[in-house]
């Protein structure tokens with residue numbers, strides 16, 4: 001694609017990177033064929049190619065965003081299905097991040113939008129805030145019909161139960177083997193640790209049992225992606241910098257073999273820290289190291305751990321499991337077969353969900369901000385899952401777990417819970433009746 005940035009504009013590092021990305025696009029439109037919003041809405045501007053043109057126009061012409069541009073960019077899920085399809089290697093992720101930051105700087109959203117987005121930014125990115133708001137929401141849930149539609153939807157998505165933790169809160173969970181073979185940091189996440197603490201507990205138990213010490217560093221809560229995807233770059237950068245500094249110190253002082261993410265949405269962002277700080281002289285080396293150290297739990301287990309699988313005596317025949325490949329896992333991190341192969345080693349049958357490249361509609365805060373599109377995507381996902389008729393569903397991302405659980409009675413759990421169970425951990429609570 002031809003671009004027309006001026007020399008002055010190209011002094012800006014983001015313009016410079018976006019120009020390179022834009023020049024790779026050959027307008028072929030292959031990406032539209034796998035874009036969930038284009039497939040649903042059928043509008044060129046709701047597909048990647050159209051959005052690329054909108055962003056190009058804003059950046060090149062120093063144009064402030066307007067209502068029309070914001071509508072189509074906001075409808076993008078950041079699922080990155082278009083990046084998997086693109087034959088020219090266009091990095092749409094970095095381009096849309098730049099576009100969103102530009103919108104945040106140049107467009108004044110209507111008051112109600114600003115209120116909701118600020119509320120989400122403050123609430124979801126801090127586990128303590130989220131816990132307080134989630135508890136308070138229980139009291140207003142019965143009266144939610146009084147609220148405007150968007151708020152009503154948000155209230156509907158708030159958790160109704162908060163499972164009890166079974167592991168004590170510690171900063172270091174030592175290896176359970178005589179010899180410690182590795183030392184890793186675990187990102188426990190902002191929302192995940194409140195609504196599904198069992199995922200972190202399964203991860204810690206599993207790693208400890210296999211001789212790995214797990215560090216949960218004080219001061220690290222959110223990975224920063226919630227604010228990053230809302231276009232709130234200052235808030236996101238504050239979190240990124242804090243995380244980089246804490247983990248890098250830990251790496252230097254006590255050694256870290258990896259930083260483990262068990263939520264693929266967060267893992268995708270951690271792996272991008274190096275790019276985000278590519279021009280920051282103080283941070284670029286540290287940020288790159290943090291990205292290099294980051295591994296999804298499935299990736300880490302596959303590459304580094306000899307798992308001791310145990311036969312399930314309760315069920316010799318094995319279960320029929322549907323594997324939902326989270327977008328951030330398959331498109332963001334390009335991890336697809338690894339979790340499936342790990343589950344196969346448990347002796348169960350695993351099936352890919354038909355049309356599995358399409359998003360379930362969760363996408364961070366998307367199901368709260370774009371409820372109609374998200375609901376349609378969820379409906380399609382559930383209908384595809386039902387074609388498999390599984391006994392349960394598994395995936396590697398908390399957002400997908402919660403979204404899919406809103407649409408079906410079929411139990412859904414994190415892949416690490418299955419691996420933990422089949423290597424000596426407890427049977428997940430959600431499967432107690434199976």
Ligand code: SF4
Nearest residue numbers: 035076077079080082
């Ligand atoms: S990130 Fe997803 S929703 Fe956005 S343009 Fe690409 S495929 Fe479409």
Ligand code: SF4
Nearest residue numbers: 025026028029031086
């Ligand atoms: S598939 Fe790639 S090159 Fe083709 S229009 Fe989409 S982004 Fe551009």
